[in-house]
Amino acid sequence: MTKRSWWTESRASAVLLPITGLIAVIGLWWLATIVFAVPEFLVPSPGDVLVRFSQDPVMLLQNAGVSLLETIQGFLLSIVVGVPIALLIVRSAILERLVYPLLLMVNAIPKVAIAPLLVVWMGFGQGPKVLMVLLMCFFPIVISTAQGMKSTPVELVELLRSLNASRTQEFFKLRIWHAMPQIFTGLKVAISLAVIGSVIGEFVGATQGLGYLIQTSGATADTALAFAAITLLSIMSIILFYGLVLLEHLLLPWAQESR
Amino acid sequence: MIRLDGVGQVFDGREGSITALEKIDLHVRAGEFVTLIGRSGCGKSTLLRLIAGLLSPTSGTVKVAGKPVTGPSPDVAFMFQRPALLAWRSVLSNVLLPVELDRTIRDRTAYKNRAHELLELVGLQGFERRLPHELSGGMQQRVSLCRSLIRDPQVMLMDEPFSALDALTRTELSEELQRIKMELSTTIVFVTHSIDEAVVLADRAVVLSPRPGRLRDVVEIDIPRPRSLGQNSHLADVARISARLHALLSDKTPPVAERLVDEVWPR
Numbered sequence A: 001m002t003k004r005s006w007w008t009e010s011r012a013s014a015v016l017l018p019i020t021g022l023i024a025v026i027g028l029w030w031l032a033t034i035v036f037a038v039p040e041f042l043v044p045s046p047g048d049v050l051v052r053f054s055q056d057p058v059m060l061l062q063n064a065g066v067s068l069l070e071t072i073q074g075f076l077l078s079i080v081v082g083v084p085i086a087l088l089i090v091r092s093a094i095l096e097r098l099v100y101p102l103l104l105m106v107n108a109i110p111k112v113a114i115a116p117l118l119v120v121w122m123g124f125g126q127g128p129k130v131l132m133v134l135l136m137c138f139f140p141i142v143i144s145t146a147q148g149m150k151s152t153p154v155e156l157v158e159l160l161r162s163l164n165a166s167r168t169q170e171f172f173k174l175r176i177w178h179a180m181p182q183i184f185t186g187l188k189v190a191i192s193l194a195v196i197g198s199v200i201g202e203f204v205g206a207t208q209g210l211g212y213l214i215q216t217s218g219a220t221a222d223t224a225l226a227f228a229a230i231t232l233l234s235i236m237s238i239i240l241f242y243g244l245v246l247l248e249h250l251l252l253p254w255a256q257e258s259r
Numbered sequence B: 001m002i003r004l005d006g007v008g009q010v011f012d013g014r015e016g017s018i019t020a021l022e023k024i025d026l027h028v029r030a031g032e033f034v035t036l037i038g039r040s041g042c043g044k045s046t047l048l049r050l051i052a053g054l055l056s057p058t059s060g061t062v063k064v065a066g067k068p069v070t071g072p073s074p075d076v077a078f079m080f081q082r083p084a085l086l087a088w089r090s091v092l093s094n095v096l097l098p099v100e101l102d103r104t105i106r107d108r109t110a111y112k113n114r115a116h117e118l119l120e121l122v123g124l125q126g127f128e129r130r131l132p133h134e135l136s137g138g139m140q141q142r143v144s145l146c147r148s149l150i151r152d153p154q155v156m157l158m159d160e161p162f163s164a165l166d167a168l169t170r171t172e173l174s175e176e177l178q179r180i181k182m183e184l185s186t187t188i189v190f191v192t193h194s195i196d197e198a199v200v201l202a203d204r205a206v207v208l209s210p211r212p213g214r215l216r217d218v219v220e221i222d223i224p225r226p227r228s229l230g231q232n233s234h235l236a237d238v239a240r241i242s243a244r245l246h247a248l249l250s251d252k253t254p255p256v257a258e259r260l261v262d263e264v265w266p267r
């Protein structure tokens, strides 16, 4: 085995390489704050952020928990809504023409613009936040699921026809399964958008959550707190993403990536 | 077993209609092994799909076991050029797919045992739990063969099933298919564009001519079985029939050439 293939294939490198990248960026950030003597209320150094976090860890983690819950609720909801829509789209060309422009329209709406409206309609609770997450991430889920099901090879469809399979069987024994790798691609795109959605939702009419913290810390010029909240958001996003990667690995051993 | 009378198939393409098949009359006897040979695009797959009930003919009638074909039936199995296995299912559950899709079947354990038997027949015992991507192309096509045999069909339609395989695997599989054919009494229609394959496998080779697909000739192959290429004493017979098929397949050759061939290699 050559050195190169050891680095690209070993498990250790799968963990070490991203961490190396992260440490490098944090180091540069730290260096920049020192070299250019940036004041803390503009850009705090990593040290400042860490100190700020250790002052209020429980409060920060509780707010992170609120955002996480909204993200996961909205994400699961968008799977529950998105997959059946995709199924309908693939099943009927008429429905596709009918629904597609509507989906595009909803997706094109700037989400920040409707965040206040959602609060007006649904109040100050978690509802509008979860809905915001749903709006952010159901589109990639619908598109990837529909695309995956449509790209089922003709010979497999013909095989099922030759076996007298019903349309329902064709969908649940073939198309959905064939679409799985592409569905996961959509889910991975959607999960990052879901986190963003929860923050946008919490910018308006919220009393808790990381988005709320970022919003309020701006008013008090507590930039270190905002950075701590943003850092937690990134960590959350990364964990959710790799959680999906792991799930895909476990559920779809037959669809391992090739390169 | 299979009877086609005046069968024609016209497709409506983007630029006008395409006559894929015209006036095909063909009778395949029960238990017979017929190969269907012709250039690509001459309607071989279309003919198989008509017999399978995946298409209905624009003219003429198709009957299997005396009954007009109205749609796919468990008595008629189809095997494709590619293995067409479901990547997420194990070998065993791929073989059992036809049984699983038929909701009228009660006794599934019998089929499970049959699946194990079939896999053993093609030398895949011990591979039941594997996923398709862990198998070679030849092994995948064997799984596909087991899948088409699982419901004990009266008719097997095979559309160039070995053409994507390397030469050695191909020879191996065609020998295996002959062996299986001798054990079961299935009627087989086997599409190929390989003359060797047509000669080695068939009781009769049906030659189609292209555009529109017509039945050019039917050649009886009376070489004793089991046959194989190269290592038996029927080389002269094989060469004679191969040359005949060659002549029939090359467009420009007038029918006279067929007689010449017969003179060079007298029967």
Ligand SMILES: Nc1ncnc2c1ncn2[C@@H]1O[C@H](COP(=O)(O)OP(=O)(O)O)[C@@H](O)[C@H]1O
Residues within 6 Å of the ligand: B011, B012, B013, B018, B019, B020, B038, B039, B040, B041, B042, B043, B044, B045, B046, B047
């Ligand atoms: N579904 C279809 N729609 C339109 N044309 C088709 C269709 N299926 C086959 N054809 C045409 O019919 C002809 C015969 O096709 P096919 O039966 O696949 O030939 P072969 O299997 O001998 O290569 C070709 O010219 C092909 O383009």
Ligand SMILES: [Mg+2]
Residues within 6 Å of the ligand: B044, B045, B046, B159
């Ligand atoms: Mg073909």
